[in-house]
Amino acid sequence: MRAVVLREFGPPENLKWESVPTPEPQADEVLLRVGAVSVDLFQMEFRSGRALPQATLPRIIGNGPAGVVEALGQGVQGVQTGQRVVVANNVSCGNCRYCRLGRETLCAGLNNHRGGMIGAHRDGGYAEFVTVPARNVVPLPDSISFEQACLIPNTIGPVVKACAGRAGIRAGENVLIVGAGGGMGVHAVQAARACGGRVIAAIRSTRVAQAVRDSGADATISTREADWCDQVRALTDGWGADVVLDFVATRDTLSASLSVLAPAGRLVIMGYFPRGSILETPTWVFTEERTITGNRSAGRQDVADAVSLIHNGRIKPMVSRVVPLKDAALAHKAFEAGEIVGRAVLVI
Numbered sequence: 154m155r156a157v158v159l160r161e162f163g164p165p166e167n168l169k170w171e172s173v174p175t176p177e178p179q180a181d182e183v184l185l186r187v188g189a190v191s192v193d194l195f196q197m198e199f200r201s202g203r204a205l206p207q208a209t210l211p212r213i214i215g216n217g218p219a220g221v222v223e224a225l226g227q228g229v230q231g232v233q234t235g236q237r238v239v240v241a242n243n244v245s246c247g248n249c250r251y252c253r254l255g256r257e258t259l260c261a262g263l264n265n266h267r268g269g270m271i272g273a274h275r276d277g278g279y280a281e282f283v284t285v286p287a288r289n290v291v292p293l294p295d296s297i298s299f300e301q302a303c304l305i306p307n308t309i310g311p312v313v314k315a316c317a318g319r320a321g322i323r324a325g326e327n328v329l330i331v332g333a334g335g336g337m338g339v340h341a342v343q344a345a346r347a348c349g350g351r352v353i354a355a356i357r358s359t360r361v362a363q364a365v366r367d368s369g370a371d372a373t374i375s376t377r378e379a380d381w382c383d384q385v386r387a388l389t390d391g392w393g394a395d396v397v398l399d400f401v402a403t404r405d406t407l408s409a410s411l412s413v414l415a416p417a418g419r420l421v422i423m424g425y426f427p428r429g430s431i432l433e434t435p436t437w438v439f440t441e442e443r444t445i446t447g448n449r450s451a452g453r454q455d456v457a458d459a460v461s462l463i464h465n466g467r468i469k470p471m472v473s474r475v476v477p478l479k480d481a482a483l484a485h486k487a488f489e490a491g492e493i494v495g496r497a498v499l500v501i
């Protein structure tokens with residue numbers, strides 16, 4: 154089969170279009186014929202060596218592909234050949250404390266050779282075929298294309314989990330999304346609306362303003378304006394936001410996010426945490442019962458929930474560019490140049 158192989162960490166040119174053996178499904182695995190796979194920040198971080206510098210190469214990268222089940226390994230039940238599916242990205246153990254608690258994205262096995270992420274610890278979806286654990290596949294209705302579905306595991310699933318799970322958005326609450334113009338952000342606007350939230354979208358570039366409005370934001374403000382935090386307070390009758398999702402997560406944005414968090418509010422950190430403290434007065438968490446939490450990847454149920462929300466028309470995947478898989482390096486360059494609104498996807 155043909156696949157995009159990474160043999161050395163580095164720039165997009167290191168993604169090579171090669172002929173490699175077609176994998177065979179082992180016990181409890183399925184062979185997937187890939188239809189589409191998305192391009193997102195994790196793949197940039199992994200390719201460059203920033204995300205998991207100790208990872209073993211060569212590796213076929215690509216998280217959470219969507220496609221058709223081509224063959225079944227021994228013992229697979231509940232999945233049929235010919236079925237359209239999308240693949241949840243974390244290979245969790247199912248038996249550790251966090252898996253039992255339903256927090257499989259914290260599985261103790263995610264960083265060892267038995268578990269981990271598809272496209273990082275084991276070969277992923279930048280290929281004509283990939284083998285994945287049968288329990289990671291989630292059925293797709295015909296209403297969702299592969300191009301749309303491949304946004305679910307690494308983009309839409311995580312924001313659904315952040316909004317419904319980590320933040321627990323209640324109907325009518327004010328939700329501030331910092332970085333609402335990014336690939337995660339435009340989908341978080343929709344997920345927060347699906348939870349009944351009123352969304353204030355904070356963006357930096359006017360170029361993404363239309364995409365944010367198309368996602369259904371109730372108000373859009375620019376973080377280039379010095380008084381943008383005052384604008385959040387004005388839009389919330391002085392209370393501040395009940396929920397803040399911060400996708401930028403620099404020290405500046407986190408400080409701003411905290412400063413506009415209402416009593417009983419929840420801040421969900423969606424990016425890499427900067428060094429040093431962002432909280433100089435912890436009593437402010439205690440006295441008004443604020444919550445600071447984080448959100449990493451999506452679990453299998455988050456993927457299934459995202460499938461339902463898309464099928465029911467509550468979330469519309471935003472795909473702005475479709476690129477042949479063999480040109481993956483070009484798609485990575487476009488992503489790093491900030492050219493992609495929503496997401497780019499690779500197709501076979």
Ligand SMILES: [Zn+2]
Nearest residue numbers: 246249252260
């Ligand atoms: Zn586990």
